[in-house]
Amino acid sequence: MNEIKTQVERQYKVVLLGPAGVGKTSILYYLCRHRFDPQPCPTIGAAFMTYKKQIENITIRLNIWDLSGDNRFQSIIPLYIRDAEIIVIVYDLSDLHSKLQMESEWLPYVESRKHDYLASAPKYLIGNKTDLLDDKRILEDMSRFAERKGYEFWATSAKFGMGIVESFNAMVQNLVDNNILPREREKTVQIKPIPNKKSLTRCRC
Ligand SMILES: Nc1nc2c(ncn2[C@@H]2O[C@H](COP(=O)(O)OP(=O)(O)OP(=O)(O)O)[C@@H](O)[C@H]2O)c(=O)[nH]1
Numbered sequence: 001m002n003e004i005k006t007q008v009e010r011q012y013k014v015v016l017l018g019p020a021g022v023g024k025t026s027i028l029y030y031l032c033r034h035r036f037d038p039q040p041c042p043t044i045g046a047a048f049m050t051y052k053k054q055i056e057n058i059t060i061r062l063n064i065w066d067l068s069g070d071n072r073f074q075s076i077i078p079l080y081i082r083d084a085e086i087i088v089i090v091y092d093l094s095d096l097h098s099k100l101q102m103e104s105e106w107l108p109y110v111e112s113r114k115h116d117y118l119a120s121a122p123k124y125l126i127g128n129k130t131d132l133l134d135d136k137r138i139l140e141d142m143s144r145f146a147e148r149k150g151y152e153f154w155a156t157s158a159k160f161g162m163g164i165v166e167s168f169n170a171m172v173q174n175l176v177d178n179n180i181l182p183r184e185r186e187k188t189v190q191i192k193p194i195p196n197k198k199s200l201t202r203c204r205c
C-alpha cells in the first residue's frame with residue numbers, strides 16, 4: 001500500500017555577517033540567481049533573499065538576511081541576529097586583513113551575544129574567494145580552527161560558483177537530519193476585516 005506523506009514547509013532565518021567586501025552579497029546572488037556580478041553595489045544596511053529546497057516531504061525555506069559589513073551599519077546588526085536560526089560568517093580567504101577582522105571582531109561578537117538564541121544556532125564559517133587563493137593548504141587549518149570555535153567551515157568562490165549551493169544545501173540537510181525545527185516566532189496580531197455597514201447598524205443587544 002502506498003504511504004501518503006503530508007507536505008511540510010519550514011522557514012528559518014539565516015544571517016550573513018562579516019567584513020565589508022568579502023563577497024556576502026555575491027554568495028547570495030549566486031545561490032539564488034546563479035550568476036556573478038563583478039561590480040555589485042555595497043549593501044546598504046541589509047538585503048534579503050530566499051532559498052528553497054525540498055527534501056522528501058519537507059520544504060525548507062531559508063530567509064537569508066545579507067548584512068552590510070560597513071561600520072556605519074553596525075548598530076542594526078543586533079536587530080537582525082537576535083532571532084536568527086543559522087549564523088553564517090563570511091571572510092575573504094585572499095585577504096589577511098579580513099581574516100583578522102573575522103577572528104578578532106566577528107567571531108567574538110557572535111560569541112558575546114549570550115542572551116540571544118544564538119548559542120544553539122548552527123554556525124558556519126565561509127572563506128570566500130578561493131579562486132584568489134594560491135596555497136590551498138590553509139583550508140585544512142581553517143577547517144580545524146572553525147571546528148574548535150563550533151563552526152562548520154566551507155570554502156567558496158562566488159566568482160566561479162564553487163561550494164555555494166553545496167554549503168547551503170549542507171545547512172538544509174543538517175536541519176532535516178537533526179530535526180531542528182523553526183523557532184516559534186512572536187505571535188502576530190490578527191487583523192480582522194471591518195464588519196460591513198449593515199452589521200454595524202444592527203443593534204445586537
Ligand atoms: N575573485 C572574486 N571576487 C569576488 C568573489 N566574491 C565577491 N567578489 C568581489 O568582491 C567584491 C565585493 O563583493 P560583495 O559581494 O559586494 O561583498 P559584500 O561582503 O557583500 O560587501 P558589503 O555589502 O560592503 O558588506 C566585488 O567586487 C565582487 O565582485 C569571489 O568569490 N572571487
Ligand SMILES: [Mg+2]
Binds near residue numbers: 024025043066
Ligand atoms: Mg553586500
